[in-house]
Amino acid sequence: MSDNPNWIFHQDDKMTEAEIMPLLAEKFPGFRPRWEKHLSFWKGEPAGGYNDISEFAQFVVKELYSSGRTEETQRAFDLMELWLVNGNQNVRDLVVIGFLEDVQNIASWQPFGKAVFVPFLRTQSRDAWNEIEKVWLGKTSLMDVVRGDGKTAL
Numbered sequence: 001m002s003d004n005p006n007w008i009f010h011q012d013d014k015m016t017e018a019e020i021m022p023l024l025a026e027k028f029p030g031f032r033p034r035w036e037k038h039l040s041f042w043k044g045e046p047a048g049g050y051n052d053i054s055e056f057a058q059f060v061v062k063e064l065y066s067s068g069r070t071e072e073t074q075r076a077f078d079l080m081e082l083w084l085v086n087g088n089q090n091v092r093d094l095v096v097i098g099f100l101e102d103v104q105n106i107a108s109w110q111p112f113g114k115a116v117f118v119p120f121l122r123t124q125s126r127d128a129w130n131e132i133e134k135v136w137l138g139k140t141s142l143m144d145v146v147r148g149d150g151k152t153a154l
Contacts, residue, residue, distance in 0.1 A: 014086055014087055014088040014091065015083050015086060015087040015088065015091050016087075016088060016090070016091065017049045017090050017091055017094055020049070020052075020053065020083070020091065020094065021035070021049075021052050021053070021056075024056050024079075027075070027079070028056075028059070028072065028075075028076065030059070030063065030064075030072075031055075031056060031059045031063075034055055034058070034059050034063075035055060035056075038051075038052070038055045049090075049094050049098060050094065050097065050098045052098075053094055053095075053098035053099050053102070054098060054102050056076075056099065057098070057099050057102035057103050057106055058102075058106060060073060060076050060103060061103055061106040061107050061110060062106070062110075064076065065107075065112070065116065065117070066110065066112070073117075073120055074120050076120075077117070077120040077121060077122070077125060078122065080095045080099055080100070080125055081121075081122035081123070081124055081125045083095050084096070084124035084125055084128065085124055095125075095128070096128040096131075096132070100125060100128055100129055100132060101132050103117055104117075104129070104132060104133070104136075117129075135148070
């Protein structure tokens with residue numbers, strides 16, 4: 001008999017934050033130049049998951065959708081839906097706050113607006129999208145959102 005106990009570790013097979021950006025760069029080759037420029041800007045330092053995924057949101061709104069590449073746009077949203085369903089909590093937060101909310105904000109400054117992205121949403125992403133809209137309703141800045149969250153939490 002060995003002195004080493006039989007350790008049983010819980011393994012979470014869900015997608016993690018660290019896997020997201022390499023997978024996006026792989027699955028969307030057109031994103032790679034933007035991604036490399038982003039990495040270069042940060043000079044090897046971590047930019048943070050929300051800064052990273054914001055680059056992808058910019059790509060989806062300003063490059064994929066605006067150039068009529070709706071099939072690729074749908075693939076991006078389908079991937080986000082998959083991660084909402086199968087990702088860990090950090091991944092789900094990153095998709096909702098980092099991607100979906102950014103898409104809404106970025107698109108709201110485009111001539112086509114944010115509503116054009118609603119048809120690309122699946123069940124979980126549509127629910128998250130609607131929640132984001134509720135949070136931002138009647139607010140014009142992030143500070144308004146933060147103040148509003150503080151008031152509802154009391």
